[in-house]
Amino acid sequence: MTLEGNILTPEGWFRGELTIRQGRIAGVSGTPVDPEENDALRIIPGFIDLHVHGGGGADFMEGNDALAVLARTHARFGTTSLLGTSMTASREALIHAFRDAGRVVAAPPAQAADILGIHLEGPFISPDMLGAQPPHARPGTIEAFDELDALAPIRVITIAPEIEGHMALIETLAARGVRVQLGHTAATHDQCVDALQAGARGFTHLYNAMSGLHHRKAGVVGAALAHGEYAELIADLVHVEKGALLAARRAIPHLYMVTDATAAAGMPEGEYRLGEHRVFKQGNSVRLADGGLAGSALTMDVALRNLAGLGLSLAEASQRLSLWPARYLGLSNRGVLTPGYRADIVTLSSRLDVEQVWVAGQTVID
Template structure:
């Protein structure tokens, strides 16, 4: 397969041709160019979403076929790799969700994003910073994590570092190669600094469900702005206002975007499940009945357009949604257009609208879930 157009490589744009063979980028040939305002397709690395609860009307906590529906739904919007994300819940419910992810990873999901594993968001969070998480928070331990990791590959864990025993758990997880993120936390600035020193490597939906930025009472978000190299943020322009987005973009070298998408993603307005909760999509937001933000209906193609609206170039927006998430997880086979990398690609027009999506060199049918 050969794709011709403007190619966004790590060294800049090329006007040329990308050749795919057996799901891998076999060759890239072209000349440096500044893209003109014309109809030439723009070819970028596929988007990598490390925080996704659902999509296409299905919630990850349902288990069963939900991970496959999630993966197929988000592939329609340019996501080529995904972490299925769980909710705070009773342990049997979490185990059921993990088993479903493991089954989906072991089977073929045609037309879907590549499922990389699990982002365990809770239950080891602070009960006073649940956000939209159900009220099943509890302290964690390395032994509990070992039991959960036996069910499915857990790549990211969100926890509150101020809870007794969690510093030791951070170190244990980091030694296992798991990325630990600080989130749903009532901790202070020093708790965030201590977590990073213990092995934490990121922050979950920056600014949301964490203590904030105050010059006399600095919280977890302040620790992120001062010290983080990586952090995830939800660029739907609802969860975080523009001024705070711009602050984070300037402060954190590898600030990357996630959707935190729920079952409502890719669906019309209405009522959906989010773990034990019922949530309601209206326009571009998803909320609990009391109005609390509850994940999102964001898709990665819209996230790309939002980064551009905030002032990013195409190249920087692509890094936020592809290159930096790949590097954060230590994925060397994707996230950039280079020979030898997976042929996970998105093709966009000059209007930043998706035209084609390829996962491992296979075209995604964007008309079906």
């Protein structure tokens, strides 16, 4: 199979052909081009979303086939790889959701994004920084982690480092290769620095549900801006306004975007589930009954257009939705369009609307 258009490669944009063979990129050829000078398709790497609670009406915590439904839903919007993401819940509810998620991971659904594993967002978080998380926060142990990891592979975990015992847990999990993120936390700047030295690598939905930046109390946000190499940010321009996003972009070398999407993603306005909560999609936001933000209805194609609207080039926006999350997770076979890599590909119109999506060379939408 051969695609023709403006191809985003590690060396820049080329007008030419990209060949797919046996699920991988077999070759890229062409001549340098400015994609703004023509209306040909923009061919870019598929999006990688490391924080997805739901989509298509399905919530990860429901279990059953919810993970498959959300993976199919987000694939329609250009996401070719993702992490299903849990909510803070009781042990029994987490075991139910993880058992069913493990079954889906073991038998991947067709016409869906590749499910890389799970992002465990809670319950090892601060009860004082729940955000929209249900009130089941508790200290973490390696035994509790292992019980869930045995059911479905945990690739990323969100932890509040100030909780007693968590610094040692961070060190243990980091040594295993788990990506530890600081989030839903009231930690001080210095506690975050200690956590980074213990092996934490990132920050969960930067700015949201964490101690903010004050000039005499730097907090988690200050630690991220001063010391972070990686951090995720919800790019719906509701959770974080444009000035704060641009400040983080300038400070954090590998800032990448996530959706934090709920069951409302890809669905009309109405009432949906988010863990134990009922949430309501209203316009481009998802809220609790009291009006507080509760995840999002964002899809990655909208995130791309939001970044472009802030003045980022399409090449940089693509990096922040594909390359940096791939590098953060240690994925060496996706995130760029180059021979030998997985054929995870999105084509866009000149208006940046999704036209076609391939996951490992298989057409998802056309």
